[in-house]
Amino acid sequence: xxxxxxHFRSKGxxxxxxxxxxxxxxxxxxxxxxxxxxxxxxxxxxxxxxxxRFVSTIPQKDFFEAGSAAVLPMIVGTTIRVFVMxxxxxxxxxxxxxxxxxxASTTSLYTRVIRAAVNNLAGVPSIVFGLFGLGFxxxxxxxxxxxxxxxxxxxFGQPAVLWASLTLAVMTLPVVIVATEESLKAIPPxxxxxxxxxxxxxxxxxxxxxxxxxxxxILTGAILAISRAAGEVAPIMFTGAAxxxxxxxxxxxxxxxxxxxxxxxxxxxxxDIEKTRPILYATVLVLLLLTFSLNLVAIVVRARMRRAMRAxx
Amino acid sequence: MPEVTxxxxxVAGGTESAPPSxxxxxxVKRLSLHYGATRALKEISITLPERLVTAFIGPSGCGKxxxxxxxxxxxxxxxxxxxxxxxxxGGHDIYGDDVDVIELRKRVGMVFQKSNPFPKSIYENIAxxxxxxxxxxxSELDGVIETSLRGAALWDEVKDRLHASALGLSGGQQQRLCxxxxxxxxxxxxxxxxPASALDPLATxxxxxxxxxxxxxxTIVIVTHNMQQAARIxxxxxFFYLGELIEFDTTxxxxxxxxxxxxxxxxxxxxx
Numbered sequence: 001x002x003x004x005x006x007h008f009r010s011k012g013x014x015x016x017x018x019x020x021x022x023x024x025x026x027x028x029x030x031x032x033x034x035x036x037x038x039x040x041x042x043x044x045x046x047x048x049x050x051x052x053r054f055v056s057t058i059p060q061k062d063f064f065e066a067g068s069a070a071v072l073p074m075i076v077g078t079t080i081r082v083f084v085m086x087x088x089x090x091x092x093x094x095x096x097x098x099x100x101x102x103x104a105s106t107t108s109l110y111t112r113v114i115r116a117a118v119n120n121l122a123g124v125p126s127i128v129f130g131l132f133g134l135g136f137x138x139x140x141x142x143x144x145x146x147x148x149x150x151x152x153x154x155x156f157g158q159p160a161v162l163w164a165s166l167t168l169a170v171m172t173l174p175v176v177i178v179a180t181e182e183s184l185k186a187i188p189p190x191x192x193x194x195x196x197x198x199x200x201x202x203x204x205x206x207x208x209x210x211x212x213x214x215x216x217x218i219l220t221g222a223i224l225a226i227s228r229a230a231g232e233v234a235p236i237m238f239t240g241a242a243x244x245x246x247x248x249x250x251x252x253x254x255x256x257x258x259x260x261x262x263x264x265x266x267x268x269x270x271x272d273i274e275k276t277r278p279i280l281y282a283t284v285l286v287l288l289l290l291t292f293s294l295n296l297v298a299i300v301v302r303a304r305m306r307r308a309m310r311a312x313x
Numbered sequence: 314m315p316e317v318t319x320x321x322x323x324v325a326g327g328t329e330s331a332p333p334s335x336x337x338x339x340x341v342k343r344l345s346l347h348y349g350a351t352r353a354l355k356e357i358s359i360t361l362p363e364r365l366v367t368a369f370i371g372p373s374g375c376g377k378x379x380x381x382x383x384x385x386x387x388x389x390x391x392x393x394x395x396x397x398x399x400x401x402x403g404g405h406d407i408y409g410d411d412v413d414v415i416e417l418r419k420r421v422g423m424v425f426q427k428s429n430p431f432p433k434s435i436y437e438n439i440a441x442x443x444x445x446x447x448x449x450x451x452s453e454l455d456g457v458i459e460t461s462l463r464g465a466a467l468w469d470e471v472k473d474r475l476h477a478s479a480l481g482l483s484g485g486q487q488q489r490l491c492x493x494x495x496x497x498x499x500x501x502x503x504x505x506x507x508p509a510s511a512l513d514p515l516a517t518x519x520x521x522x523x524x525x526x527x528x529x530x531x532t533i534v535i536v537t538h539n540m541q542q543a544a545r546i547x548x549x550x551x552f553f554y555l556g557e558l559i560e561f562d563t564t565x566x567x568x569x570x571x572x573x574x575x576x577x578x579x580x581x582x583x584x585x
Contacts, residue, residue: 105392190429194491197385198442198498199419208441209431309432 042285049282061244063262064270069279071286076248077161077256078287081240082230082294084165084252085172089225092169093176094211094218100177101184102206122174126234133167133239134159155253162252164240171235172225179224183217184210216309219302223295230291233260259287338363338502338532339384344398346379346388353379356398357558359551366524366533368547368564370540372579375553377536378426381504384534385421386414402502419446422495426507428487430479430494435462435471438479438490442498457497465493466523485516492523496531503527505535509542521546540580544568552576 049066055075060068096118104111143157187210195205233241242255243265249256263283270276339361346354354376361367369377379388386407388394400407407417430438439458448454458475462468467489471482479490488508495503505524509517517539524533524546537543543550543564550567552559552575560567560576571577578584 107392188429190425190427191431193387193390193423193425194429194431194494195441196390197387197418197423197425198445198494199415200442200445201415204445213432 039288042281042288045278046281046283046285049278050285054282055286058246058248061246063244064266064272064276064279066275066279071259071262071283073245073248073257074259074262074283075286075290077241078230078259078290079294080249080256081161081165081168081236081258082226084161085168085229086222086226088166088169089172089176090218090222093173093221093225094180096173097177097180097184098206098211101181102202102210118174118177121170122178124171126171126232127237129167129171129235130238132170133163133235137163137166138239158253159238159240159242159255160253161240161249161256164236164256164258165252167235167239168229168232171232172229175224175228176218176221179221180214180218183214183220186217187213213309216302216306219298219305223298223302226294226298227291230294231260231287233258233264236261259283259290263287336363337361338403339534340399340401341383342399342401344380344383344396344400346376346383346397347395348391349393353556354383355556359558359561361532361534361549363532364528364530365548366528366535366546367549367551368543369534369536369551369553370538370543370579371553371559372584373538376556377551377553378506380553381506381534381536384502384504385418385423387423389414419498420500421502421504422498422500423504424488424491424495424506424508426510428484428491428511430482430487430490432478432480434476435479435482435490436475439494439497442494446498461493461497462490464496464527465489466519466526467493483516485512485519488512488516488520489523492520492527496527500531502532502534505533507536507538510538517542540568540582552579554579 054070056072057070058073059070063069096114100111100114104114138157138159141156142154142160142163145156146154149155191209191213192205195209196202200208236258240255241258241261245255245257263280266276266280266283267273337360339359341357341359344354344357345352357380369381371377382388383396383400384402384407388396396408402417402421405412431441433441436458439461440454443454443457448457459468459472462471467486470486471477471490479487482490488511492503492508509520512520521542524535527533528548535543535547547564549561550564551561552567552571552573554575560571560573562572566572567576568580571580
């Protein structure tokens with residue numbers, strides 16, 4: 001017995017694996033620490049600035065003063081642009097992913113070009129999307145729409161919620177496409193074969209078998225897109241965000257105030273940064289909470305869907 | 314289903330004559346199949362009779378599953394597949410220009426090697442195919458679903474949990490559900506691609522009993538690696554090797570007195 005033990009007992013500490021273990025542990029701890037520091041900092045400094053009045057009223061033009069600062073229009077604006085973006089990006093992204101996985105030949109040049117385009121789209125800096133939105137959506141589509149509809153004055157050819165949302169949709173498209181593609185590929189080929197062998201068309205198979213099973217993955221794409229888009233400022237600076245508006249946006253062609261952009265304004269345009277700092281912290285806290293709640297909606301929907309599906313597993 | 318007297322295979326079994334008895338249902342003439350540049354099936358000609366069980370045997374990679382999938386055009390789904398020759402079912406060329414593949418697959422059902430019930434309830438698994446083909450009324454659905462489950466010898470085991478998930482069934486039950494799903498849309502032919510290869514001996518025996526029952530109403534073509542299974546359930550056996558049909562005859566003759574040396578080597582276990 002003791003001789004056996006002798007054989008299996010290690011000769012001493014395995015230094016290289018101990019080193020690697022502590023290295024990976026340290027990296028994880030570092031990331032966690034940064035996150036905790038950011039959250040604590042924002043929470044502790046922003047908490048005192050939060051009030052019901054702050055989140056539920058429209059601010060005065062001089063929103064650098066504690067008395068007149070408020071963020072209701074920014075909450076509304078950011079929420080609307082995220083929803084409108086989701087409305088556009090999910091159908092387009094899902095349909096593209098269906099084409100790429102279910103229809104396109106994997107070897108054709110055309111498919112490879114689309115895939116390369118999708119991957120490169122993900123690497124484009126967001127300010128470039130902002131300029132693209134200004135040039136394409138506002139100056140090209142918007143101005144031409146105005147000309148075609150003979151509107152009095154610019155109606156579509158100016159920054160608006162619609163254009164900001166579309167710009168964000170273009171920016172988040174790769175995320176949705178990739179997430180949807182992954183979930184489509186994860187569906188066992190046997191299910192498709194079973195459906196086709198029963199005399200279903202390809203379209204029926206996709207709609208009734210493939211898509212329902214891919215829904216949680218598609219929602220993951222939506223969650224990632226929302227997380228990315230909610231805090232983005234650069235793409236909306238030229239395409240829809242306003243410095244100040246005395247009223248909430250009423251139509252998709254209105255401009256809007258945005259939380260992220262407002263944070264930028266507060267931190268760069270304030271006449272007295274010391275006075276503005278508590279408002280700034282409170283606004284950042286509101287943005288964090290809003291992003292989190294928007295995500296939460298999608299996460300809850302996905303969890304319900306998974307539960308419904310697990311009931312069948 | 315019209316009454317059809319079963320052919321007495323056992324009588325034909327010992328004789329020299331190769332062509333199978335019974336009215337022909339599937340006729341294949343000089344069928345070749347290419348995957349890109351490789352030829353997977355070489356000029357296969359075969360005639361399968363109605364309401365009998367035909368087994369395809371042969372070592373892995375001999376093309377028997379590929380050949381089976383020619384009968385419901387499942388090979389269409391694979392890129393780069395080219396098929397030459399003629400496959401006629403009930404006298405119609407199923408690779409003709411005017412063929413509706415959907416209608417073909419309705420008439421030629423399939424059961425796969427790995428049981429593949431949809432992640433839906435037992436009821437919905439069978440209702441799926443029925444709804445595709447226009448059956449909507451609940452009372453009618455209920456009736457056909459019960460008949461199909463009885464037909465697949467599964468009714469008694471699941472009648473109290475029709476709305477429970479199909480994925481909660483055992484492997485053998487899942488495979489019988491797949492058979493029920495296939496027979497629900499009333500095909501003429503059922504293709505089975507190693508339907509029992511992933512099942513334990515008891516579940517396999519139940520599937521085999523079921524196949525013997527089903528042949529009263531359906532023409533069955535089964536691919537199997539299990540020599541005993543082919544011998545137990547099939548009326549005719551075709552032996553494939555390297556993409557060629559080596560020998561096709563009554564099962565009795567293939568297993569007792571094959572003409573070809575390679576067939577004999579294979580069925581006696583000398584290679585494969």
